[in-house]
Amino acid sequence: MDSKFGFPIRTGQALRAVERALALDSIELRGLHCHLGSQILEAEPYARAVETLMGFAASVRASTGWLPEELDLGGGFGVRYTGSDQSPSPHDYAAVVSAAVQAAARRLGLPVPKILVEPGRAIAAQAGWTLYTVGCVKEIPGVRSYLVVDGGMGDNPRPALYHARHEACLANRASEPPSRTFTVAGRYCESGDILIHDVDIPDPRPGDLLAVSCTGAYNYTMAMNYNRVPRPAMVLVSQGRADVIVERETYADLLARERIPGRLASLRERRRAAPSPGQPRP
Numbered sequence: 001m002d003s004k005f006g007f008p009i010r011t012g013q014a015l016r017a018v019e020r021a022l023a024l025d026s027i028e029l030r031g032l033h034c035h036l037g038s039q040i041l042e043a044e045p046y047a048r049a050v051e052t053l054m055g056f057a058a059s060v061r062a063s064t065g066w067l068p069e070e071l072d073l074g075g076g077f078g079v080r081y082t083g084s085d086q087s088p089s090p091h092d093y094a095a096v097v098s099a100a101v102q103a104a105a106r107r108l109g110l111p112v113p114k115i116l117v118e119p120g121r122a123i124a125a126q127a128g129w130t131l132y133t134v135g136c137v138k139e140i141p142g143v144r145s146y147l148v149v150d151g152g153m154g155d156n157p158r159p160a161l162y163h164a165r166h167e168a169c170l171a172n173r174a175s176e177p178p179s180r181t182f183t184v185a186g187r188y189c190e191s192g193d194i195l196i197h198d199v200d201i202p203d204p205r206p207g208d209l210l211a212v213s214c215t216g217a218y219n220y221t222m223a224m225n226y227n228r229v230p231r232p233a234m235v236l237v238s239q240g241r242a243d244v245i246v247e248r249e250t251y252a253d254l255l256a257r258e259r260i261p262g263r264l265a266s267l268r269e270r271r272r273a274a275p276s277p278g279q280p281r282p
């Protein structure tokens with residue numbers, strides 16, 4: 001209930017929103033929508049959301065006569081970031097949702113609405129990998145071994161923002177067995193810039209390629225220029241071909257929209273022209 005999104009049902013705000021929309025000529029109210037959150041690794045919360053929305057639909061019909069044609073359950077379908085994430089298949093989610101909608105419609109005497117979903121990361125996340133170049137290894141004996149790479153929170157803010165977990169391998173030595181555990185640190189000047197806390201890989205050497213998996217969603221779109229680091233290129237790999245689909249950002253790109261106001265530019269010119277202290281006047 002404590003969320004910046006949406007209209008809560010319990011406070012009556014959702015019903016008031018429906019009544020307001022029905023009263024407006026410019027709005028055609030077609031259905032009800034919810035979005036539960038992200039990376040939901042079970043189908044059951046969607047069944048509960050259906051119960052809640054269909055129950056609300058029944059009370060709205062009782063008070064206004066309006067019936068939703070569509071029920072939109074939003075996104076949030078989980079993906080496998082690490083081996084411990086087990087997500088239901090799209091088929092499993094669909095089976096649970098459609099059974100819940102039909103059962104609720106029967107119980108409440110409502111027609112079965114059209115069911116919509118809005119998958120985001122479930123479409124794109126597993127298609128993406130990020131390649132980093134290994135810079136150096138910092139050993140703290142008895143504590144940990146940091147492996148430092150040439151990217152980090154600028155291209156993938158998710159681990160720093162919400163402790164997202166990823167797996168990785170050395171792409172150029174993928175067939176070698178892991179030797180020990182490393183902590184992958186990014187290049188940015190934040191101690192929180194840790195991409196992966198524990199990853200088992202062969203002893204990395206400068207120049208090795210670290211491939212981090214499952215970075216196709218909420219990575220490039222969240223990428224930033226912190227520390228004035230340009231964003232990497234994006235390459236589409238398909239059917240044995242590799243095509244650049246987003247160019248690597250340059251320093252010229254970073255400066256392209258920056259301006260020095262004319263009045264400061266002329267001040268700078270005047271300073272340059274003025275003799276510095278101790279310098280003989282012409």
Ligand SMILES: Cc1ncc(COP(=O)(O)O)c(C=O)c1O
Nearest residue numbers: 035038075076077118119120121
């Ligand atoms: C309304 C809505 N629908 C769908 C999505 C997609 O979510 P996900 O990528 O977790 O499937 C979002 C993401 O925040 C959202 O806010």
